[in-house]
Amino acid sequence: MTLRATSPRRQRLFRRLARDERGVSAIEFALVAPLVFILILGTVEVALDMIVDASVQFAAQQASRAGLTTVVPSSGTRDAEARRIVYTILGGWRNIGGTVDIGTRAYSTYNDIAAGNYQETMGGFGDVVLYNISVTMPTFSGIPKLFGIETMTFQRSYLVQNEK
Numbered sequence: 001m002t003l004r005a006t007s008p009r010r011q012r013l014f015r016r017l018a019r020d021e022r023g024v025s026a027i028e029f030a031l032v033a034p035l036v037f038i039l040i041l042g043t044v045e046v047a048l049d050m051i052v053d054a055s056v057q058f059a060a061q062q063a064s065r066a067g068l069t070t071v072v073p074s075s076g077t078r079d080a081e082a083r084r085i086v087y088t089i090l091g092g093w094r095n096i097g098g099t100v101d102i103g104t105r106a107y108s109t110y111n112d113i114a115a116g117n118y119q120e121t122m123g124g125f126g127d128v129v130l131y132n133i134s135v136t137m138p139t140f141s142g143i144p145k146l147f148g149i150e151t152m153t154f155q156r157s158y159l160v161q162n163e164k
Helices: 008-019 022-070 078-094 112-116
Strands: 100-105 128-138 149-160
Touching: 008 128, 022 078, 022 128, 078 100, 078 128, 112 128
Parallel strands: none
Antiparallel strands: 100 128, 128 149
């Protein structure tokens, strides 16, 4: 009894299957679809992250403008007004699990910045104030979690001198 590698019948079957193109589109889709879906979700993640970053930028600008003037707003203190502005702009991100941190440091002069002499207030007339606004939140799509990134932090700092 001799063993053949393949019989003529099998050879014909293999040739016929090699020429058959049915189902090729389904196989190509199965190979490419996961990559395309990951790219789409990644693009949406980046776009949403850019929106959050822009809103943090805008909130920091508006808070520093409110604190820049030495006029006490009708709603209370300048600090309360700046916080109200930041929470109004960034409040939506808090609703989806984000945290908003606002920090202010007042320096008497620009030279005090290097020395580290500051107060945790919005300062008085002519003081130099550093505004630090940050938002920490979970990722939107989960794509960054594939790379070990659980949360995203967006931060802006503004250094302004109050009016004299």
